[in-house]
Amino acid sequence: RLGGAETVTETGAFDFVMANINRNILLADMKSFRSVLNEGGYLILSGFYNEDIPVLIEKAEELGLREVNRRDDESWACLILTTP
Secondary structure (H helix, E strand, C coil), X not given: CCCCXXXXXXXXXXXXXXXXXXXXXXXXXXXXXXXXXXXXXXXXXXXEEHHHHHHHHHXXXXXXXXXXXXXXXXXXXXXXXXXX
16 A cells, blocks of 8 residues: 555554655654554665664664664665564
């Protein structure tokens, strides 16, 4: 599905959710993304800067997600998170 957090919360559960937008929207929507993620599923976040990683990781951990991998391209970053 293509759209905002409301798109995924209207339908079942997912093995993968990808969100490519700025840090503030990711922080606001991460709880919604987590709520529709199957156990063992992956949440892929991108569209933010390297310096945003600590605050995104902190929020992810509060929601029971853990970091699996990260990528960066110059100052842009991507996080791959999973459920336990």
